[in-house]
Amino acid sequence: MSETVAVPENLDALQTLLASESVVLPVGNQTKLPLAVDEHARLVSLRELSGILEYEPSEFTFTAYAGTPVAEVNEVLRERQQYLPFDPMLVKAGATMGGSVAAGLSGPGRFRYGGLRDFLLGIKFLSGDGEVINAGGKVVKNAAGFDIPKFMAGSLGRFGVMVELTFKVFPLPSHRQTIAVQCSSLANAMQRMSDAATSRWELDAIDYRPGTNTVFLRVAGPLEVNQVLVQEISDLWGQDVKPMPDAEAFWQSVVELDWSDSDLSFAAKIPTHPVVLRSLVPWAEQTAGVDLHVSVAGSVAWALCESQHEVDQLDHLLAENSTAGLVVRGDCRQPKIGFWAKQDIASAVKMAMDPTMKFPQL
Amino acid sequence: MTSLDGLSSIFPSQRFVRDAAFQAAFESDGLTAFRAKPLAVVIPETADEVVAAVRWCHENSVPFVARGSGTSLSGGSLPVADGIVIALNRLNRMIELDPSERIAIVEPGVVNQHVSDAAAPHGLYYAPDPSSQSVCTIGGNVAFNSGGAHCLKYGMTSNHVIGCKAVLATGEVVTMGGRSVEAVGPDYTGLFCGSEGLFGIGLEITLRLLPKPERFHTVLVGYQSLLAAGDAVSAVIDSGLLPGALEIMDALAIEAAEAAVACGYPPGAAAVLIVELEGPEEKIEYERRQLNEVLATTGAFAERVAVDEADRLSIWRGRKSAFSAVGRLSPDFLVQDGVVPRKRLGEALVRIEQMSRESGIRVANVFHAGDGNLHPLIMFDGKQQGALERAEELAAKLLRMCIDMGGSITGEHGVGVEKRDFLPEMFDPSTMAMMERLRLAFDPKLVANPGKMFPSTEAPSLGLSGLHPLEKAGVISRE
Known part of the structure; x- marks a missing residue:
């Protein structure tokens, strides 16, 4: 495990630190711990480089230091009736x-x-x-130049x-x-998610909890419009549809990855499609100590x-499905699980972006 | 002269073309001011043939330019004089369309509009809509991260590309992304989009499809001044509405469009604003009331609401034809694609007007006002000595203004040949150096679309300019 985390207070200190250390792993508040540790690297936290630098509500843009807590950004945006529509994760945890x-x-x-x-437009790094x-x-x-910001999402x-x-x-x-929406089976749930995703309703979120075989649909907009759309969905799927008065707490539990009552300290992200779900969901249901939540209409x-x-079991299952996963929480040995394709271009890009090999290999 | 023997053995003779008359069709693209004659044109019909051609080019250090329909407005598919053109139009198979997953996997030569056509029976569509969408191909859209009138709400091409199998300039075949909109690890798909053909050629591209909006509410509003139209855009944005499109045309552009397609825009308008809301019936009913209230405060002197789909399309026809219509006002023109922060739109327009006056060069303006994307149209007569150079000087001033205002030299057309000298003015030396290193990582021999995006000493020959042949025929139009 790494030694203490260095916390530079400004850009100069960060540059000095970068020059003095041979291998560095930048971190924030380490809310995704498996991604924020490396036994050979000096950990450098950006948490002191924090704060919103520019915010122009009429431009639909803001610029913030990398160490700014998401919670702070959410609050400032909310004051001006704006938001980051993709629901950033682990906000309360301090991301x-x-x-x-x-x-x-x-x-x-x-x-x-x-x-x-x-939604990421630019990065100074x-x-x-x-x-x-x-x-x-x-x-x-x-559209000018290579889209390096997109590449950095998930890097x-x-x-x-940054x-x-x-x-x-x-x-x-x-x-x-x-x-x-109560469903009768995985197949039924997948069909309903697909129907909802292609409907005229333009839903705001479509999630699925296999444990209770429930699909959750969120509409966003003017109150009177939401009510009409919800009524239409209720008419379509009848008694299977139940209101969710405590919905905000539910969505927050998804964002914070803490919906389970059990003590499940590990959390992994798995990009999915129907073939993967048909293998992953039954495994999760049959395996003690696993609780699965499917989000973004099955994606x-x-x-x-x-x-x-x-x-380890999940790692094996994903490898069999040629699917990659990422452990984002828990005391784990290796965050990369499942099948990660090895391509020559990856090492060439690494050399191009990081010629002095200052940052650990993925 | 490079021997092309190895390359010619990959293709049957009718798909390995060195015939001068045939090649002439590939000399230029949507940026007609430039042209260059390639050594040969190859016309693959399978991905394997593309891979073989790229590997041959890499091994023999022969430059290649991948080309779809050649509609690039930045000279992105301009041939290289000592290189070959890989024409991808026959790789036009829709490999898979899965309505339940809302994805389409297509070959690079598939025409943009055809994706939406194929998705339509399932109530889906492909959102990015460059004005040339009836002919431009997905491969080119991916290479140039193309935009369209609906970027504010749904983003550019890269926001809709979730995976891509590609042959890189080294001949390596890679798979980036996949069938899910989510991924883990660095986003190679995102990096590949908009790389202007400098990294390689997309072979199988996975696109995200969206449900077709149930209803559109399209309003055309006339103003007595350009500034008033600009202020109206701010008012709409500040009201909390998120329109699918917010477009402005100035008097000159209106005049041209009117002459070309008789679109029936308000007579005497100094500017028109098009606002389009889209979504479920009930939501649009609600939002149109909100929009009416906002527009009522903006000093408009005329308003036309599209009463049906035909009427909506007629409003859009004026907008979409504007640029090719300018061909009626001037024998030649340059179209620019700069971006400024939205709040500085008014200031930018005043400065454009001033520059136009000072230089004596007429400039028409059409722009995606919602995202600050200007398309000044600089008119000139190429037959007059020095006219093109003077127009280019004005274009350069406009681009520098965009950089000074904190914007971009290109919102959707890409850098290409046209703006390559301006990239180092937008990005500092260390950022340029990193982009150059990235380019070399994908293409150590610099064979993939050389002469584009980065400043170069290889100047393509200037030729006649004017409307693209397809524009003259009214098949395509410019954003």
């Missing part, structure tokens, strides 16, 4: 904007307008040799130290309403596991 980008995590709201990658790189831009539309801190981030934001819908699954033992 920073930089950590969210590095981990590439998006919550249930990803369904409607796209994920973190789609330090390359391993201390150079300041300004990638992307600060306007909502920009796990292995290519540079210092400032510019995001696109959207107007916050005035109301949200959620209903729970991603979050697996909570009790111990490394279940994570």
Whole structure:
């Protein structure tokens, strides 16, 4: 395990630190611990480089230091009736904007307008040799140069130290309403998710909890419109549809990965599609110490596991399905699970972005 | 002269073309000011043939330019004089369309509009809608991260590309992303999108499809000044609405469109604003009331609400034809694609007007006002000595203004040949150096679309400019 975490207070201190250490892993508040440890690297936390630098509500953009807590951003945006539609994860746990980008995590709201990658416009970061790189831009539309910001979404801190981030934001819908739809089977749930996703309703989120065989549908917009749409869904699926008065707590439990009553300290993200779900969901149901939540209309699954033992099983199952997963919480040996394709271009890109090999290999 | 023997053995003779007359069709693209004649044009019909051609180019250090329909407005598919063109139009298979997963997997030569056509029976569509969508191909859209009128709400092409199998310039075949909109690890798909053909060629592209909006509410509003139209955009945005499209045209652009397609825009308007809301019936009913209230405060002198789909399309026809219509006002023109922060739109327009006056060059303006994406249209007569150069000087000033205002030199057309000298003005040396290193990682021999995006000494020959042949025929139009 790494030694103490260095916490530079400004850009100069960060550059000095970068120059003095041979291998560095940038971290935020380490809310996704398996991604924020490395036994050979000096951990450098960006948490003191925090705060919103620019916010122009009428531009739909803001720029913040990488160490800014997501909670702070959410609050400032909310004051101006705006938001990050992709539901950043682990907000209460203390996630920073930089950590969210590095981990590439998006919550249930990803369904409607796209994920973190789609709202990230620009990044100022330090390359391993201390150079300041300004990638992307600060306007909502920009096609100049390579889209390095997108590449950094999910790059796990292995290519540079992000210092400032510019995001696109959207107007916050005035109301949200959620209903729970009881399903009879996985197949039934998948059919209903698909029907809902292709419907005229333009839903805000479509999630599924296999444990209770329930699909959760969220509408967002003016109250009177939400009510009409919810009524239509209720008429369609009859008694299977139940209102969710405590919906906000439910969605928050998904975002915080803490919906389970059991002590399931490990959490993994798995990008999914129907073939993977048909293998993953039955496994989760049959395995003690595993609780699965399917989000974004079946595009991603979050697996909570009790111990490394279940994570190992999951690793095996994903490998069989040629699918990659990422452990984001828990005391685990290796965050990469399942099948990660090895391609020559990956090492060439690593050399291009990090010629001095300042950051650990993925 | 490079021997092309190895390359010619990959293709049957009718798909390995060195015939001068045939090649002439590939000399130029949507940026007609530039042209260059390639050594040969190869026309693969399978992904394996593309891979073989790229590997041959890599091994023999022969440059290649991948090309779809050649509609690039930045000269992105301009051939290289000592290289080959890989024409991808025959790789036009829709490999898979899965309505339940809401994805389509397509070959690069599939035409943008055809994806939406194929998805339509399932109530789905492919959101990015460049104005050339009736002919432009997905491969080119991916390479240039194309935009369209609906980017504010749904983003550009890269927001809709979730996976891509590609042959890189080294000949390595890679799979990026997959069938899920979510992924783990660095986003290679995102990096590949918008790489302007410098990394390689997409072979199988996985696209995200969206449900077709149930209802559109399209309003055309006339203003006595351009500034008032710009202020109206801010008012709409500040009201909390998120329109699918927010477009402005100035008097000159309106005049051209009117002459070309008789679109019936309000006579005497100094500017028109098009606002389009889209979504479920009830939501649009609610939002249109909100929009009416906002527009009522903006000093508009005329308003036309599309009463049906035909009427909506007629409003859009004026907008979408505007640029090719300018061909009626001027024998030649350059179209620019700069971006400024939305709040500085008014200031930018005043400065454009000033530059136009000072230089004596007429400039028409059409723009995606919602995202600050300007399309100034610089008119000139190529037959007059030095006219093109003067127009280019004005274009350069406009681009520098966008950079100074904190915007971008391109919102959706890409850098290509046209703006390559401006990239180092937008990005500092260390960022440029990193982009150059990235390019070399994908293409150590610099064979993939050389001369694009990065400043280069290889200047393509300037030729006649004017409307693209397809524009003249009214098949395509510019954003």
